[in-house]
Amino acid sequence: MSSETEKAAGFVRHLLENPALRNQTPLQKEEQLLAFLELNGRALFPTLSSNRFFPGKNWPDIRSLLCSELFKITDSALQGYLKRIVVEQIEMSFAAFLGVPKVSPEEMKTELLQLSNRVVHTANGRRALTGSFNALAYRLVEKYIDQIFQTRNYIRFEIEKVQRLKMSKEELKNMVKVSLLLRPAVYLIRGIAPEASGVYRKQTGSLQANIAERARESIAKGLPHFPEPVIRSGVESNISFQSNSQITATARLTLLFSNLAHDYKPDMQVDRGAVSPEKSWFSVARRNFRYMGYDIKMVDELYKIAAEQGW
């Protein structure tokens, strides 16, 4: 490793160890660092271009070097995380309830891991993966679906009666988790507009239906053992409910969980006099539902759950 890459790696590691980023997922930390470099480039450049660091380099080159090391560090942390999530957290038995006659869990997990790794190595997909990844890492799916099943309101009705998913609560959790991992896979498809590039992301459901269908077919080819409903759920989570009221309940839930988790911080200190983080998020989401493409009734129900649970 050259001296410059060592210095870059050392600098990046030092930033990643900052207490402000404690307990965040690798992808969250990566986004924080990318934003930090973007916002403070001008202030950092004089020192980083000095003899001590990267003499003779301009800021784009320095930034590129730092980002390259950042991605390497994140990738190595991410591999372990993804494997743990896919192998240990997700059970594929839900596929049996979706018309797959013989479920091959190992093959499904292998395909899913391969797909996720491809997403990680796509700039746009990587950024879009953050929310989904966080939702799984922080186990948001489990805690909300437990409450959804307990309250037996709109969301449960949509899942059981409208989408007609005859599966248990645990199977539903696994399905939604897979749907979350499939959500950013649309960015593997050539021709999808780069809504998320670099550090920026656009989280409004804005994919057009015909492009979504093309994406679904392409992804399905790479996941031959996966049932069509779960692939559809992942892809459709990128479509606005306002423009298409037919999108499935699990797709709508996937969008909400992904966006909720994107900036989620598990140990956030809530100021005295402030509403809890998730309740605040759903409250804002209720007012922005048209802009974000959410199902307002779903947001209302999740808001009430967060309020009652103090989340």
Place this chain on the structure above:
Amino acid sequence: MVRGMRGRVRGFFEGLVVIAIILVLIQTFLEDVALIAGWSWDVRKILLVTGFGFDLFFTLEFLIRFFASALRRQASEYLFHRKGWIDFLASLPLLLFNSGPLMAAVFLGGGTLGGVGGVFNILKVAKAIRIARILRLLRVLKVFKRIKNTESVMAQRHVAMITTTAVTITVLTLFLLSVLQPLLQYSPGSAEVLSHAETELLQRYRGESNRQLADALPTLLIIKENENTLYSRYENSYYRSMYGPTDYRYRHIGRYTFFLSLKPLLSDQAMKSLSFFLLIILMVLVFLLYYGPHFALTVSDPVHVMRRGFAETGYNLEVEIPARYRNDDVYRLAALYNREYLPLKERIKLKERRLHSDLRLDTITGIFDDEE
């Protein structure tokens, strides 16, 4: 290094003042208790002397602060904006009109001087004004911060303002009453004025029936005819141990001199003084422990949440609006903030692709030092 040493000296001095404030409040309380409980003169003398010492200390402290401010052309700033007038009221007048005359009476003798001190005795309650200084200094005490929920500078200032106002009005009212009473010829028990009945009894005395007179006049201590003692209620040793120069008065009628105890009167005054003192302490505690947290929770906390929401891109927490306060101006503003500003902020953040990072430049400058 010089600045660091100056800071340490200032901190030491401030600490000394805080300790002095607490001690003087204890001394003020004990001075009245000593009169009510009838403690010996030796103990009371110690309390009087320490009281004088504290008044002298606070007077010097005020003069130092005042002249130091004057040298920096900030005298009016100190007096009016940094509560210098409280420092003044709680020092110089007490020294000149209360503890000073009492000390003179103790060491020079003479009930008259003690009487002068007595008229302004009510100024003792002004010592409670020192409590207002604690509001300023308690801010730096972590225990206070944790308990009182008043880390906000605004909350502390408001609590200090209302406490100072209430205490000052109470003290001024008491002071005015004590001044007005003699002017309105209302004397429930003045040091100089004997009641009509007492005067008549003494005037009828002809050198006999000492026991009868003593029974009729419980405050009578000694009857003297020229230098001869005709009657004494107690032994001389008792007078030496229990009576100071301010504890009695004397009246010449004809060839007789009557010495009368002021203790019942002083005890009564001390009880009133103690009542007002405790009232002020209670008032301050209620403001600190009840009003302070209430102000913090219903004003400065929602303001703090909104301020962070306006200042920080990544801060999106709503303000909690208690139902019973929803019509308060602050919470009506908070409702608008929740309903209009936060959703708009989120949309603008996405549309304009506004970046946010929890990392701050000032927290990472250490990296560059390490690399050296």
